[in-house]
Amino acid sequence: MKIVAPIASVEEAEALARAGAREFYCGFVPDEWIGRFRAVNANRRPSGNFRDHAELHRAVDVAHRRGGSISLVLNAQTYTDEQIAATITIAESFLKIGGDSLIVSDxxxxxxxxxxxxxxxIHVSSVATCRNGSAARLCKELGASRMILPRDVTIGEACEIAAEVPGIEIEAFILNDGCVFEEGACATLHLPQNLGGPICLDNHTPHYRRRGSGKLDGPALDRLRDNDEEYRKWLWYRFSCGFTTNAAGMPFGPCGLCALPLLLRGGIAAVKIAGREAPTARKLASVRMVKAVLDRAEAGEDDECIMQFAQALRPSEQHCRTGYMCYYPEVLGH
Known part of the structure; x- marks a missing residue:
C-alpha cells in the first residue's frame, strides 16, 4: 500500500520522502496561466501550488531519486475551451519532464x-464522485489506472469496489481536510478567512419562530439549540479540529488510521493524505503517523492493538470517541 502525500515545494518532497512517502501529488499554476486567464486557480486550490517550471522539474527528479512517483492535479470545477487547451499543454509538459500521472476530475x-x-x-480524482463498481468499470474502460474514492465511502464499499473491478487501483482518504458536503458537487472555492472562508463554514446565528402563531420556547427551542451546537461541533471536527496540533506537532482532524488494516486487507492500493496548502510540519507529521500505523498493519499486528496505537499517537482518544473526526466511523461502532 502506497502513502500518497501532498507537496508544494522541492524541500517538501525531500522531507516527506525521508518520512516514508513514496507517492506525491501537487498542483501547478504557472505565471503564464495567471497572466492569460487572470486566475490563480487551475485545480481547486488557489494556494499550495508550484509556480515555476524548473522547480516542478526538480520535484519530479526528487520523487524518482527516492524511488517514488509524482502526480499533477488537474481538477478545477470547470475549464473554458481556452483553459482546456492550456491544461493539455501543462499535462504534456509535466509528462515530458518525467511526471508519472495526472489526477483529473472531469x-x-x-x-x-x-x-x-x-x-x-490518468488517476480519476475523488472530485469525480465515483463511488461504486460501475463507476470503477467506466474509469477502467476509459483507460484510467486509478480511481480515488470520495471521502464518505465506507470501508466495506471501498473494499467491495477493489474486489469487483480488478485492474484499476483504488485510493482512499486517510488523513486531514474533511468536507462538509460532497466535494465533487461543490461549486465554490475555499476563500481565505479574511474573505469569508469556505462558504460551508457559515457562522450565521439562526433565529427560530413557530410556523403560524404562538411563541416558540421550552423543550422544542432547547432541542433546536442543542442541534445547532452539535452541528457547530461537527463542523469544527470536519474542518480539522480548527487545524490544531498536539504538543508534538501531530495534526488533529479527519482521520482513518484505525481503518488501515481493513483497507490493506481489502486490496486498497493507496491512501491519501489531504492538504496541498497545509504547512510542511503538518504534512510531515501526517506522513509519519500513517507510516507508523501502516508498518504495524503490514507486519500483521492485531487490529485492536493497531487501533489503540493509532489513537494514542496524537493522542486523540477524546476526539475519536465522538466519531465526528473519523473518515470510517464504522471501526468505532458508530
Whole structure:
C-alpha cells in the first residue's frame, strides 16, 4: 500500500520522502496561466501550488531519486475551451519532464486528454464522485489506472469496489481536510478567512419562530439549540479540529488510521493524505503517523492493538470517541 502525500515545494518532497512517502501529488499554476486567464486557480486550490517550471522539474527528479512517483492535479470545477487547451499543454509538459500521472476530475477532460497523453497515466480524482463498481468499470474502460474514492465511502464499499473491478487501483482518504458536503458537487472555492472562508463554514446565528402563531420556547427551542451546537461541533471536527496540533506537532482532524488494516486487507492500493496548502510540519507529521500505523498493519499486528496505537499517537482518544473526526466511523461502532 502506497502513502500518497501532498507537496508544494522541492524541500517538501525531500522531507516527506525521508518520512516514508513514496507517492506525491501537487498542483501547478504557472505565471503564464495567471497572466492569460487572470486566475490563480487551475485545480481547486488557489494556494499550495508550484509556480515555476524548473522547480516542478526538480520535484519530479526528487520523487524518482527516492524511488517514488509524482502526480499533477488537474481538477478545477470547470475549464473554458481556452483553459482546456492550456491544461493539455501543462499535462504534456509535466509528462515530458518525467511526471508519472495526472489526477483529473472531469471525464470530459479525460476525453480531451485521450488525444494527447496515454490514458494509463490518468488517476480519476475523488472530485469525480465515483463511488461504486460501475463507476470503477467506466474509469477502467476509459483507460484510467486509478480511481480515488470520495471521502464518505465506507470501508466495506471501498473494499467491495477493489474486489469487483480488478485492474484499476483504488485510493482512499486517510488523513486531514474533511468536507462538509460532497466535494465533487461543490461549486465554490475555499476563500481565505479574511474573505469569508469556505462558504460551508457559515457562522450565521439562526433565529427560530413557530410556523403560524404562538411563541416558540421550552423543550422544542432547547432541542433546536442543542442541534445547532452539535452541528457547530461537527463542523469544527470536519474542518480539522480548527487545524490544531498536539504538543508534538501531530495534526488533529479527519482521520482513518484505525481503518488501515481493513483497507490493506481489502486490496486498497493507496491512501491519501489531504492538504496541498497545509504547512510542511503538518504534512510531515501526517506522513509519519500513517507510516507508523501502516508498518504495524503490514507486519500483521492485531487490529485492536493497531487501533489503540493509532489513537494514542496524537493522542486523540477524546476526539475519536465522538466519531465526528473519523473518515470510517464504522471501526468505532458508530
Amino acid at each position: 471525464l470530459g477532460l479525460v476525453g480531451e486528454l485521450f488525444q494527447h497523453v496515454p490514458l494509463s497515466r
